[in-house]
Amino acid sequence: xxxxxxxxxxxxxxxxxxxxxxxxxxxxxxxxxxxxxxxxxxxxxxxxxxxxxxxxxxxxxxxxxxxxxxxxxxxxxxxxxxxxxxxxxxxxxxxxxxxxxxxxxxxxxxxxxxxxxxxxxxxxxxxxxxxxxxxxxxxxxxxxxxxxxxxxxxxxxxxxxxxxxxxxxxxxxxxxxxxxxxxxxxxxxxxxxxxxxxxxxxxxxxxxxxxxxxxxxxxxxxxxxxxxxxxxxxxxxxxxxxxxxxxxxxxxxxxxxxxxxxxxxxxxxxxxxxxxxxxxxxxxxxxxxxxxxxxxxxxxxxxxxxxxxxxxxxxxxxxxxxxxxxxxxxxxxxxxxxxxxxxxxxxxxxxxxxxxxxxxxx
Amino acid sequence: xxxxxxxxxxxxxxxxxxxxxxxxxxxxxxxxxxxxxxxxxxxxxxxxxxxxxxxxxxxxxxxxxxxxxxxxxxxxxxxxxxxxxxxxxxxxxxxxxxxxxxxxxxxxxxxxxxxxxxxxxxxxxxxxxxxxxxxxxxxxxxxxxxxxxxxxxxxxxxxxxxxxxxxxxxxxxxxxxxxxxxxxxxxxxxxxxxxxxxxxxxxxxxxxxxxxxxxxxxxxxxxxxxxxxxxxxxxxxxxxxxxxxxxxxxxxxxxxxxxxxxxxxxxxxxxxxxxxxxxxxxxxxxxxxxxxxxxxxxxxxxxxxxxxxxxxxxxxxxxxxxxxxxxxxxxxxxxxxxxxxxxxxxxxxxxxxxxxxxxxxx
Numbered sequence: 001x002x003x004x005x006x007x008x009x010x011x012x013x014x015x016x017x018x019x020x021x022x023x024x025x026x027x028x029x030x031x032x033x034x035x036x037x038x039x040x041x042x043x044x045x046x047x048x049x050x051x052x053x054x055x056x057x058x059x060x061x062x063x064x065x066x067x068x069x070x071x072x073x074x075x076x077x078x079x080x081x082x083x084x085x086x087x088x089x090x091x092x093x094x095x096x097x098x099x100x101x102x103x104x105x106x107x108x109x110x111x112x113x114x115x116x117x118x119x120x121x122x123x124x125x126x127x128x129x130x131x132x133x134x135x136x137x138x139x140x141x142x143x144x145x146x147x148x149x150x151x152x153x154x155x156x157x158x159x160x161x162x163x164x165x166x167x168x169x170x171x172x173x174x175x176x177x178x179x180x181x182x183x184x185x186x187x188x189x190x191x192x193x194x195x196x197x198x199x200x201x202x203x204x205x206x207x208x209x210x211x212x213x214x215x216x217x218x219x220x221x222x223x224x225x226x227x228x229x230x231x232x233x234x235x236x237x238x239x240x241x242x243x244x245x246x247x248x249x250x251x252x253x254x255x256x257x258x259x260x261x262x263x264x265x266x267x268x269x270x271x272x273x274x275x276x277x278x279x280x281x282x283x284x285x286x287x288x289x290x291x292x293x294x295x296x297x298x299x300x301x302x303x304x305x306x307x308x309x310x311x312x313x314x315x316x317x318x319x320x321x322x323x324x325x326x327x328x329x330x331x332x333x334x335x336x337x338x339x340x341x342x343x344x345x346x347x348x349x350x351x352x353x354x355x356x357x358x359x360x361x362x
Numbered sequence: 363x364x365x366x367x368x369x370x371x372x373x374x375x376x377x378x379x380x381x382x383x384x385x386x387x388x389x390x391x392x393x394x395x396x397x398x399x400x401x402x403x404x405x406x407x408x409x410x411x412x413x414x415x416x417x418x419x420x421x422x423x424x425x426x427x428x429x430x431x432x433x434x435x436x437x438x439x440x441x442x443x444x445x446x447x448x449x450x451x452x453x454x455x456x457x458x459x460x461x462x463x464x465x466x467x468x469x470x471x472x473x474x475x476x477x478x479x480x481x482x483x484x485x486x487x488x489x490x491x492x493x494x495x496x497x498x499x500x501x502x503x504x505x506x507x508x509x510x511x512x513x514x515x516x517x518x519x520x521x522x523x524x525x526x527x528x529x530x531x532x533x534x535x536x537x538x539x540x541x542x543x544x545x546x547x548x549x550x551x552x553x554x555x556x557x558x559x560x561x562x563x564x565x566x567x568x569x570x571x572x573x574x575x576x577x578x579x580x581x582x583x584x585x586x587x588x589x590x591x592x593x594x595x596x597x598x599x600x601x602x603x604x605x606x607x608x609x610x611x612x613x614x615x616x617x618x619x620x621x622x623x624x625x626x627x628x629x630x631x632x633x634x635x636x637x638x639x640x641x642x643x644x645x646x647x648x649x650x651x652x653x654x655x656x657x658x659x660x661x662x663x664x665x666x667x668x669x670x671x672x673x674x675x676x677x678x679x680x681x682x683x684x685x686x687x688x689x690x691x692x693x694x695x696x697x698x699x700x701x702x703x704x705x706x707x708x709x710x711x712x713x714x715x716x717x718x719x720x721x722x723x724x
Contacts, residue, residue: 057615071454078454084611088634089584092433092440113611158616215604222451233616240620242577242604249446249475249722253419254520254595257715258602272450276722287715353619353649360611360638 014156014238014348018334021161022194025168025327027151029187035147035169036176042101042128042145043177045074049098052121053080053170055105056113056358058159058233063105064226065326066170072323073174073182080226083113087120094125102129102143103170107154107162109137109146112360118142132170134162147173156349157356158237163230164193164330171324188315189327196328197335199311200294204332207264207292208339214262216243217289218333219251219280224268227326231266231333238337238348248273252283261288268294268329271322281306294329376518376600376710380696383523384556387530387689389513391549397509397531398538404463404490404507405539407436411460414483415442415532417467418475418720420521420595425467426588427688428532434685435536435544442588445475449482456487464491464505465532469516469524471499471508474722480504494532496524509535518711519718520599522696525592526555529689550677551689558690559697561673562656566694569626569654570701576624578605579651580695581613581642586630589688593628593695600710601702610635614645623650630656630691633681643668656691 045051051070053063063080070078081093083104094100102121106114109131119142121127131143134153140146152165168189175182207213216235220228228245235243246255248267259265265284269277277299284291285305293299294309296316301308309332315321316328341348407413413432415425425442432440443455445466456462464483468476471493481504483489493505496515502508514527530551537544569575578597582590590607597605608617610629621627627646631639639661646653647667655661656671658678663670671694677683678690703710 056612060612060615068451068454075453076457082609082612084583084609084635088632089430091437092430092584095438221446222454237616237619242620244606247444247446250418250422250444252722253422253720254599254716257599257713258604259715270450273446275724279723283715351619353621353645354616358615360614361641362637 014158014160015338017154017156017161018331018338019197021152021164021331022190022197024152024161024165025193026190028149028165028169029172029190031151032172032176032183035173038145038147039130039173039177042130045101045177047099048101048128050094050100051076051078051103052086052093052100053078053103053105054083054086054114054117056083056111058163058230059105059107059111059114061226061230061233062163062167062170063103064229065167065223068223069171069323070174073178083111083117087113087116090120090124098125100125100127102127103132104129104139104143105132105166106137106139107134107159108357109133109135109139110357110359111139112358112362115139115142116362132166134166157351157354158234158348160334164327167327167330171327185315185321185324189324192313192315193328193331195313196311197331200309200332201335203307203309204335205339208336209343211343212262213264214242215264216241217251217263217265218243218245218268219248219265220245220268221248221270221273223323223326224270227268227329230330231336234333234337235340237351237354239340239344239346240352241337241340248280249276252280256283256287259284259287259289263289264292265289266292266294271319294332296325376520376522377700379516379518380522380693380700381559383514383526383693384552384559386514386523386527387555388552390511390527390531391534391552393513394534394538394545397535400507400509401492401535401539404492407463407539409461410463410490412456412462413438413440413465414448414455414462415440415465415467416445416448416476416479418445418473420525420592421467421469421473421476423588423592423595424525424529424532425465426591427529427585430585431533431685432536435540445473445479449475449478452482452486460487462487462489464489465494466491466501466505467494467528468499468501469496469521470719471495471497471501472719472721473501474720474724477501477504478724494528496528519713519716520596520710526689526692529692533686533689547677547683547686551686554675554678555690555693557675558673559693562671562694563697565669565671566697567701570698571705573705574624575626576604577626578603579613579625579627580605580607580630581610581627582607582630583610583632583635585685585688586632589630589691592692593698596695596699597702599713599716600699601706601708602714603699603702610642611638614642618645618649621646621649621651625651626654627651628654628656633684656694658687
């Protein structure tokens, strides 16, 4: 009994952190101005030739999602680059003589490649840098300033609520720098995330418990690619599932070849590619695979192999809101992975082969 | 007997195309000046704010590899972006008022998203564009000029020799624009590719025939990421294998969790990350998985779970040559996929669910 209790306790830690994300985001919204003041020292952003968001693993995926929010709000390209790429191939990403701003994201604040990237860009390009962490850690010492998202500190090994919470915080940061033009929409995210969890949890639970599924494929383009990557990673980390992530239309250029009737494809459509959604879904179902479309409007699919998770609240359907949608869906990969792990008797709090902070001896 | 003969004939088509790549590259080298003259109309390259290479599937992967060669030779960033991303999210990748040069790669010349990307960038940014094809096709009509790599025309559905041949052609193109400074190294590629095939084919064949392997993981960073993606795609397309591609150090941030003793990891190391290679390999073998290191120098591994494919010719070991190495290794994924398909009785010439040209109704 003791063992079982201890197991329940640790299971509850991860699940509780997943369910806590709406509440954490509420607090993140409340703290927007305090953090906007820290960010003020980096203004005006037009002084930088490049704005780069960087991180490793889940932090890189959240940087990918945030980069689309930033580029839309700033009306300029903002690039997310994996920290190891930036640390080892900076000349591929930056012009000589460029003056970059680096937003360095690390939950622990101790991820080696993130620190290496910041140090190299400071040394070779005079980059300025902002550490974005949850735990604090040592990254702040390598950067010009630090923002600590301590409202989403996690005990679990894999990142769950911190993904959503820091993502919302990133939206707010650039909104504070651009005159709070999107504060109304971003301020609603906490409530909308809560609604999204309630709308989707039963559908996700059913999918997690379906042992007829052998592999998961997540498809997302643009602002949804980082989300898609993160969902696949959660399944890999927590449930040791075989899970893939592809850009939506790239999936047609080869990867779909292996699909069979034991495969589950999950699509996060974007408005720009909506005209192609029916074609894509028909090609997938023709292989025998099943499709789940996570969307904001009821589609026209009649095939029994196509299921939907629809959250059709008016705010979300507004095309201008699209860039913030990844924050509404991160829990889908998290809950799917959590329940799938639980169904297999795995403990998501101590996933195999993984450590909470990934250190690289240098 | 007729059926068997026909099957042998078609198998031989793909295999012959794979083995033909060194010879095709020799002809590509011979035609460098002729194509350099076509490219002259886009000079000087400093007139463009951005140089973008784009394509879908294998063409995107070759664009990723080529982008590192181009950025090194031009001493400026050159970005590879999937054509669907460029067509649907151009503002995420380009500043307002930018003047981009787009190199649009499509074997058939008829890939829908590539044409859409070119047309949108021309309309919204006044982009100039060069079509890079093998078959010709209609893409040239949408672009300012066209280069047809007809020495590597393929009958097979999946791209094999055209990947290597067009990649070498891309290196030569920018070399012609920068005074043929690297012509000596690039000119040796045909011979080095031939040597690389002979050095590696037995090791690859053994791996392909090993039915103890259930999943393949390819790891590559920077200039090797496109190659890694392409190897995974070949296995998926031809052999219907479960195959993944990750950035080398990103693999430590979660994805390695699922590894087990039936998994084969194939690493394409880059010089910048060599200090971390032993750490990575030790972490992988600790999971029970096996590792194959494809490299230019004999490593120090003593673990029986680590195998190597070493081509240690002096030209290849030269660090300046590194950026061209992807052209030496593309056949590895191709041969592995071909022989694995053959071992399973699959016909690589007519892979399941795939068409030679991927059209999207618009």
